[in-house]
Amino acid sequence: MAPGTNTMTNDPILKVEHLSMRFGGLMAINDFSFEAQRGEITALIGPNGAGKTTVFNCVTGFYKPTMGMIIMRQKGGREFLLERMADFEITRDAKVARTFQNIRLFSGLTVLENLLVAQHNMLMKASGYTFLGLLGFPAYKKASAESIEIAKYWLEKANLIERADDPAGDLPYGAQRRLEIARAMCTGPEFLCLDEPAAGLNPRESLALNELLRSIRKDSGTSILLIEHDMSVVMEISDHVVVLEYGQKISDGTPEHVKNDPKVIAAYLGVEDDEVEEVIEEIEEIEETQGGTH
Amino acid sequence: MSNISNTHESAGGNLTARALREGVFAGLVSLGLFVLFVGLETTQNIRNELVLNQRWGLLAIFVAVAAVGRFLMVAYIRPRLEARKASASAKPVTEEQEGFFRRNFSKIAIAFLLVYPFIAVAIFGVQGSLKWVDNFGIQILIYVMLAWGLNIVVGLAGLLDLGYVAFYAVGAYSYALLSQQFGLSFWALLPLAGILAAFWGIILGFPVLRLKGDYLAIVTLAFGEIIRLVLINWTDVTRGTFGVSGIPKASVFGIWSFDVGAPNYFAKAFGLPMSSAYYKIFLFYLILALALLTAYVTIRLRRMPIGRAWEALREDEIACRSLGINTVTTKLTAFATGAMFGGFAGSFFAVRQGFVSPESFVFLESAIILSIVVLGGMGSLVGIAIAAVVMVGGTELLREMTFLKAIFGPDFTPELYRMLIFGLAMVVVMVWKPRGFVGSREPTAFLKERKAVSSSFTTEGHG
Ligand SMILES: Nc1ncnc2c1ncn2[C@@H]1O[C@H](COP(=O)(O)OP(=O)(O)O)[C@@H](O)[C@H]1O
Ligand SMILES: [Mg+2]
Numbered sequence: 134m135a136p137g138t139n140t141m142t143n144d145p146i147l148k149v150e151h152l153s154m155r156f157g158g159l160m161a162i163n164d165f166s167f168e169a170q171r172g173e174i175t176a177l178i179g180p181n182g183a184g185k186t187t188v189f190n191c192v193t194g195f196y197k198p199t200m201g202m203i204i205m206r207q208k209g210g211r212e213f214l215l216e217r218m219a220d221f222e223i224t225r226d227a228k229v230a231r232t233f234q235n236i237r238l239f240s241g242l243t244v245l246e247n248l249l250v251a252q253h254n255m256l257m258k259a260s261g262y263t264f265l266g267l268l269g270f271p272a273y274k275k276a277s278a279e280s281i282e283i284a285k286y287w288l289e290k291a292n293l294i295e296r297a298d299d300p301a302g303d304l305p306y307g308a309q310r311r312l313e314i315a316r317a318m319c320t321g322p323e324f325l326c327l328d329e330p331a332a333g334l335n336p337r338e339s340l341a342l343n344e345l346l347r348s349i350r351k352d353s354g355t356s357i358l359l360i361e362h363d364m365s366v367v368m369e370i371s372d373h374v375v376v377l378e379y380g381q382k383i384s385d386g387t388p389e390h391v392k393n394d395p396k397v398i399a400a401y402l403g404v405e406d407d408e409v410e411e412v413i414e415e416i417e418e419i420e421e422t423q424g425g426t427h
Numbered sequence: 428m429s430n431i432s433n434t435h436e437s438a439g440g441n442l443t444a445r446a447l448r449e450g451v452f453a454g455l456v457s458l459g460l461f462v463l464f465v466g467l468e469t470t471q472n473i474r475n476e477l478v479l480n481q482r483w484g485l486l487a488i489f490v491a492v493a494a495v496g497r498f499l500m501v502a503y504i505r506p507r508l509e510a511r512k513a514s515a516s517a518k519p520v521t522e523e524q525e526g527f528f529r530r531n532f533s534k535i536a537i538a539f540l541l542v543y544p545f546i547a548v549a550i551f552g553v554q555g556s557l558k559w560v561d562n563f564g565i566q567i568l569i570y571v572m573l574a575w576g577l578n579i580v581v582g583l584a585g586l587l588d589l590g591y592v593a594f595y596a597v598g599a600y601s602y603a604l605l606s607q608q609f610g611l612s613f614w615a616l617l618p619l620a621g622i623l624a625a626f627w628g629i630i631l632g633f634p635v636l637r638l639k640g641d642y643l644a645i646v647t648l649a650f651g652e653i654i655r656l657v658l659i660n661w662t663d664v665t666r667g668t669f670g671v672s673g674i675p676k677a678s679v680f681g682i683w684s685f686d687v688g689a690p691n692y693f694a695k696a697f698g699l700p701m702s703s704a705y706y707k708i709f710l711f712y713l714i715l716a717l718a719l720l721t722a723y724v725t726i727r728l729r730r731m732p733i734g735r736a737w738e739a740l741r742e743d744e745i746a747c748r749s750l751g752i753n754t755v756t757t758k759l760t761a762f763a764t765g766a767m768f769g770g771f772a773g774s775f776f777a778v779r780q781g782f783v784s785p786e787s788f789v790f791l792e793s794a795i796i797l798s799i800v801v802l803g804g805m806g807s808l809v810g811i812a813i814a815a816v817v818m819v820g821g822t823e824l825l826r827e828m829t830f831l832k833a834i835f836g837p838d839f840t841p842e843l844y845r846m847l848i849f850g851l852a853m854v855v856v857m858v859w860k861p862r863g864f865v866g867s868r869e870p871t872a873f874l875k876e877r878k879a880v881s882s883s884f885t886t887e888g889h890g
Contacts, residue, residue, distance in 0.1 A: 225751035233746070245874055
């Protein structure tokens, strides 16, 4: 267990072990391991180009990792090896949902339709793979009405109910971010991965986002993995922080612990040339003390 | 004030000069373009010798049209349009209540189509109605149906398919061959032709749908050509370029037949005079029913999860996969559904012509169907129907324009300029309405009110 983590229970929902990802000559992720606990908000932070999005893409199946294992454990105890599954199966079967760093909405569909598309698999089953639905079976009508209720629930949570019938592409930026999260939640995930949800938001939108994330954790019990740039957001809402630099983990623990970790400070603030020696010494000291605990 | 009018006047003088200059320039360009195409014509005389005809008069007309047209455009039409645009944007935009006609357009159109054959008979008589029912009615409706079928693939799912005519061919040959080999009736073979076409859609789809955009377009184009080449070369079965003739007619659900010799001949059963018009009118209602079936299924499917997934796929495939949608099967269903309607239309085509040959299934057909979909506004059933009427009806009208012979001489055959006008119309429409006649899309579900989604938000898809 990494120092500084003082979680009561040890019930990881996601275990990433020795993950490596190589792009040609570039080792974007190098032997990276971490755990995300059930019911927590875990933050993955690091400077630009550290490999955070790449980790996400490996977890959600959009990239096949060069090496390593990614294990998702559902509430019922069912385990999935995500690195062996196709991207859409990871959402459908393992119940991992995600958003994208550059928002990917269906901009020509309305806000409501975006949320209905997210319930595709449930509705497909209810409509007897379209055939029974075409014939007007009541089971599909019921499921269809239910799906609209679910969509309404999330629209209210994301404060988008007023815009339900507008095209998604017409929403302001902050609302699009919230819609993308609401859409991911409509797939009924146990684990939600958000790639820089606060990027480009103004302070008010950022606040609304924090509200939304907290209520997701509280009301639906969904665990969240979150990439973030903005330290203040991370410190405020996350329970556990993992820091990545050049594809390697440099720190892992509570926000408090990470904030005071000199390696993190060096990575984030950068250090003057004459201070490098000093910092390296400091880091080596820390590594020695850590080595004992490992 | 005087200052302003002054500048205006000098601008006006400039304008005429510029218009003259551009007019002359346009004339020169068209002279260069058409001197070989129009000015000279090669024909064979009775001894099979090549003769060069000179058509300077016709060339002069072409050049004059271009030059004068350009002059008028620059000097008068464009300033007026700009002035109107300026005054329109100056006025506050008022929410216009759509007129009764616009709101009920599809109902009125369907009602009109239902009585159309009777109107034709009433005006032109039984024999005279043939042309109107067959050349205009049936011909246009076939293209409406094909374009609606292709719309599922291109307009909804955003998959660019350049080989749609292959499924049309599969449907046509299925009916032609199976009815001759096994004596099955049209009503038994219609669903079978659809199923076979859908089957071929899936066969093609499996290897191909991993491709995107341009690559998909090229492979589907090749598939269309392969089917045609198979039809030409597999002479034992398809009789090659000779085609299959003597395809049996359809009957009214097996109750009345349209074969003159049959005991249950339609005209005899109703005590009507003999005429082939009844069969054509029957075929008209048949294709109308098939086309409406296509529209109905499309509308229903759009509101089902599969239809929404198609549209989502067109908007963003990666987002679809992140929502747990299996994009391969979703694309396959779009392909198969589109192909199925192509197959229905194909078997209707065979029954109408009584003859099929590979000639009917060339790439040009795919291109025409696709351009109808694009012109109509991808995804919009009404827009596509209008486009089919304009494009197919327009080219049929050309045949009627015999008065053009008086202008261009007795050898002038207006049909031959079909493609030229087709292309011109496409360019004009695409400049005037880049998203087609109906660019907006109807949402499939709503909470408070159904607001059309403007075309500026929708995407055409990338593969
Ligand atoms: N598909 C890819 N092909 C090649 N290199 C990639 C690809 N995706 C990411 N990279 C590289 O991997 C590194 C990490 O990128 P990324 O994960 O996007 O960083 P972050 O999200 O932390 O800013 C970068 O150097 C980037 O250029
Ligand atoms: Mg990133």
